[in-house]
Amino acid sequence: MNEIAAISLEQLPYSAAASAFLARKPQLFIDGAWVDSSHGKTIPVEDPSSGKEVARIADASDTDIDHAVAAARAAFDDARWSGLPPISRERMINRLADLIEANAAELAELEAIDNGKPRTMAQAGDIPMAVAHLRYMAGWSGKVGGEVMSPYAMPAGAVLNYTVKEPVGVCAQIVPWNFPLMMACQKIAPALAAGCTLVLKPAEQTSLTTLRLADLVAEAGIPAGVVNIVTGLGETAGARLVEHPDVDKVAFTGSTEIGKLINRNATGTLKRVTLELGGKSPLIIMPDADPAVVGKNAASAIFMNSGQVCIAGSRLYAHRSIFDRVIEGLAAATASTWVPRPSLDPLARMGPLVSREQFDRVTGYIEAGRKAGASVAIGGDAPSAGGHYVNPTVLVDVDPEMSVVREEIFGPVLVAQRFDDIDDVARQANDTCFGLGASIWTNDLSLMHKLASRIKSGTVWGNCHMMLDSALPFGGFKQSGIGRELAREGIEAYLETKTVIVKL
Ligand code: ADP
Numbered sequence: 401m402n403e404i405a406a407i408s409l410e411q412l413p414y415s416a417a418a419s420a421f422l423a424r425k426p427q428l429f430i431d432g433a434w435v436d437s438s439h440g441k442t443i444p445v446e447d448p449s450s451g452k453e454v455a456r457i458a459d460a461s462d463t464d465i466d467h468a469v470a471a472a473r474a475a476f477d478d479a480r481w482s483g484l485p486p487i488s489r490e491r492m493i494n495r496l497a498d499l500i501e502a503n504a505a506e507l508a509e510l511e512a513i514d515n516g517k518p519r520t521m522a523q524a525g526d527i528p529m530a531v532a533h534l535r536y537m538a539g540w541s542g543k544v545g546g547e548v549m550s551p552y553a554m555p556a557g558a559v560l561n562y563t564v565k566e567p568v569g570v571c572a573q574i575v576p577w578n579f580p581l582m583m584a585c586q587k588i589a590p591a592l593a594a595g596c597t598l599v600l601k602p603a604e605q606t607s608l609t610t611l612r613l614a615d616l617v618a619e620a621g622i623p624a625g626v627v628n629i630v631t632g633l634g635e636t637a638g639a640r641l642v643e644h645p646d647v648d649k650v651a652f653t654g655s656t657e658i659g660k661l662i663n664r665n666a667t668g669t670l671k672r673v674t675l676e677l678g679g680k681s682p683l684i685i686m687p688d689a690d691p692a693v694v695g696k697n698a699a700s701a702i703f704m705n706s707g708q709v710c711i712a713g714s715r716l717y718a719h720r721s722i723f724d725r726v727i728e729g730l731a732a733a734t735a736s737t738w739v740p741r742p743s744l745d746p747l748a749r750m751g752p753l754v755s756r757e758q759f760d761r762v763t764g765y766i767e768a769g770r771k772a773g774a775s776v777a778i779g780g781d782a783p784s785a786g787g788h789y790v791n792p793t794v795l796v797d798v799d800p801e802m803s804v805v806r807e808e809i810f811g812p813v814l815v816a817q818r819f820d821d822i823d824d825v826a827r828q829a830n831d832t833c834f835g836l837g838a839s840i841w842t843n844d845l846s847l848m849h850k851l852a853s854r855i856k857s858g859t860v861w862g863n864c865h866m867m868l869d870s871a872l873p874f875g876g877f878k879q880s881g882i883g884r885e886l887a888r889e890g891i892e893a894y895l896e897t898k899t900v901i902v903k904l
Contacts, residue, residue, distance in 0.1 A: 407739060407740075408742075409783060409785035409787060409789060410450075410742065411449040411743070411744060411787070412745060414509070414744075415509055417506045417509075421612065422455040422608075426458040426631075428458050428464055428628075428629070428631065429611070429614035429627075429630075430464070430467055430468045430630070431471035431475075432623070432625060435464075437458040437460055437461055438467075441459040443456065443457050443459045443604050443633070444456055445457055445607070445608065447513050447514070448515070448516035448752045448754050448787055448788045449513075449516055449742040449743045449744070450787055451787050452786070454513065455608070458630075458631050459631070459632050459633060459637070460637040461632075462636070464630060465599070465630060465632075465640040465641055466640075466644070468599045468628040469644045469647060470646070471624075471628050472571075472598060472628055473597075473646045474625055475623065475625030476570050476596065480623045480625070481592075481595055481596075481597060481622075482566075482567050482595030487541070489541040489593065490541040490542060491538075492592075492620050492622050493534050493537065493589065493620075494534070494535060495621060496534055496617060497531045497534040497535050497538070499619055500527065500531050500581075500585075500613075500616060505523070506612070507581060507609050507612060508522035508523035508526070510608045510612060511527075511581060511608075512743035512744055512751070513743065513744070514605075514608040515578070515580060515743075516743050516751040516752040516787070517743060517751050518745070518748035519746075520748065522581075526581055527581065529579075529868070529870075531585075532869075532870045533585045533870050534588075537592070537593040537891060540590070544892075545565060546562055546563030546564045546565055548562045549561045549563065559901055559902060559903055559904060560904055561900070561902075562899075563898065565897060566896050566898055567594045567596040567894060567896075568594070568596055568649045568894050568896050569596060570596070570597055570648050570649075571596050571598040571648065571649045571650070571894065572601070572641040572642060572649070572651070573588065573591065573600040573650075573651045574601050574641065574651070574652045574653070575587060575600070575601070575602055575603060575610075577602075577603035578705060578708040578709060578710075578754070579705070580603065580608075580609050581609035583653055584613055585613075586653075587600060587653075591651075591894050592622070592626070593891055594891055599628045599641060599647075600630070601630050601631070601637055601641060602629070602631060604631065606754065610631075613629070638662075642662050643665050643668060645669050647669075648672065649672040649674075649893075650662060650671050650673050650674075651885075652676070653675075653710075656677040656678040656808070656834070656879050659677040662675070672893070674881075674882060674883035675883065676710065676874070676875060676880075677710070677876060677879065677880050677881045678710055678808040678836070679710045679711055679714075679835075679836030679876065680714055680806070680808055680832050681711050681715070681837040682713070682828075682838050682839075682855075683701060683713040683716045683717065683839050683841065684825050684838065684839065684840045684851065685716065685719060685722060685726055685841045686719055686841060686847065687721045687722050688843050688844060689843070691722055691725035691729045692732070694718075694729060695725075695727070695728065695730040695731075696730075696732075696733040697841075697865060698726065698729075698730050698814070699733035699738055700865070701713030702814040703737075703738040706740075706790070707762075707809070708753065708758070710808075710880075711859070711866050712866075713814070713837075713865045713866070714813070714814060714815065715805065715829075715832075716816040716817070717816075717818070717819045718818060718819070719818070719820075719825075720820055723816070723818045727796065730778065730816075734779070737749050738750050738792045738812070740783065740789040740792075742787065752785075752787040752789045752790075753788040753789070753811060758788065758811065759782070759790060762790050762813060763790060765803065765804055765811070765813060768803050768804065769795050769798065769804035769815070772799075772804075774797055774802060774804060777796045778793060778794035779794065780795075791812075793812060793814070794813075794815075794816055796816050798815045798816075798817060800817075800828065806832070808834070822850075826855065830856050833879045835857040835876050835878035835879070836859070836875075836877075837859045837860070838855045838857045838860050838861070839862070839864065840852060840862055842863075856877050858873075858880065858881070870886050870887070871887055872887055873886055873888075874886045874887075875889075
């Protein structure tokens with residue numbers, strides 16, 4: 401604790417480029433132009449490292465959302481994007497990726513100011529991943545197609561049957577605040593490659609980098625109306641987008657609670673819906689694992705991005721014989737690395753939480769865990785500061801019914817439990833309504849694969865956690881989502897299959 405007290409939690413000064421961006425007029429990017437919101441309302445932007453307001457963004461009205469959807473509809477219906485040769489779409493998506501790389505330093509700083517994540521992490525992780533998602537999907541522009549198929553009950557030679565893949569249409573894309581630019585690119589990349597047009601709404605807490613992205617979309621030469629970026633509140637702007645009759649598909653990343661609501665609200669016109677939702681991902685540590693190595697990795701799996709990650713390793717199950725040594729390894733890694741600092745501090749590995757609301761939620765869970773009988777093995781408190789810092793926390797002596805074990809906390813809070821054998825840990829790991837990720841730590845590869853087949857989750861990692869790649873499908877079992885993003889499945893979610901049957 402003394403070490404933590406010695407670190408200054410004062411945010412560092414902003415660059416001239418970031419300050420100039422923060423001073424911009426709050427506007428929406430619709431039909432290739434920056435426009436004022438119809439009612440002039442704005443939302444404050446806060447730096448979570450200081451708790452201070454640093455800018456304002458537009459709060460889109462229903463009229464603004466209708467305007468954005470109309471622009472996307474017109475751009476889709478006149479085929480100004482889907483009608484281009486795929487090589488042109490691929491080139492423009494790659495140009496957008498080039499521009500993100502060219503502006504990486506400014507984007508990383510804005511992300512750190514807006515979200516609270518360390519600038520170094522944004523620069524090394526968020527920005528390169530955003531670029532990779534765009535480049536990977538750019539390549540699919542010219543590689544999706546249908547097939548010629550033989551009939552089954554119709555006479556061969558009397559018909560010609562084939563399928564064609566067509567863009568699904570106008571997409572509403574709603575993203576959360578934990579990886580703002582990366583999530584935006586993860587969403588727009590497959591839509592653009594498929595030939596769709598879109599209206600993207602970033603989270604109201606973190607819209608800055610997505611607004612800067614709009615400048616780059618225009619600079620990349622992507623035609624007006626293809627990408628529209630609207631800032632605003634979820635319950636108003638987001639809800640209007642989801643219900644809009646001219647929207648053909650909704651792609652959402654966020655909480656399971658809002659995902660369920662969106663799924664219900666999108667049924668009016670039977671929109672296509674893909675959902676990337678919450679998780680409570682287990683780390684399963686077998687007796688042969690090295691406790692120091694696993695402890696270090698377990699700390700990264702829960703404390704990276706202050707635990708505000710849908711695939712955070714938030715439940716740890718270590719074999720009884722190794723449990724205490726894993727907790728020691730975790731404590732050593734936490735003390736040496738995961739100490740909260742302001743996001744622009746070059747030494748920061750972990751920043752504050754995104755908002756006061758999130759701070760209250762996370763500290764509320766820690767308190768609820770304590771009251772229910774959990775013991776605090778590491779952390780459990782928050783440094784006093786203007787920003788929303790919470791110290792990395794590990795709770796032990798928990799039982800499976802506690803809210804800290806069952807619910808997604810979305811903060812730097814790990815619950816650690818013991819297990820006795822494979823059946824026991826498979827049952828405990830699956831005892832959740834979520835199914836996003838899980839990791840298994842052992843050198844016994846046979847055991848690794850056997851256990852992987854028993855875990856009900858969209859991704860299973862072996863001796864690593866949280867690894868993602870643009871070419872590998874990502875999504876959830878159970879209440880962690882519907883559909884897959886990234887990879888081939890990611891672009892297929894933006895395509896319709898048309899069957900053509902011609903009697904010869
Ligand atoms: P969190 O709980 O982590 O803030 P949410 O799931 O509430 O995450 O928010 C994720 C995204 O969903 C944000 O862009 C938010 O504005 C949006 N959103 C919230 N409520 C709704 C809603 N009722 N309809 C559409 N979008 C919403």
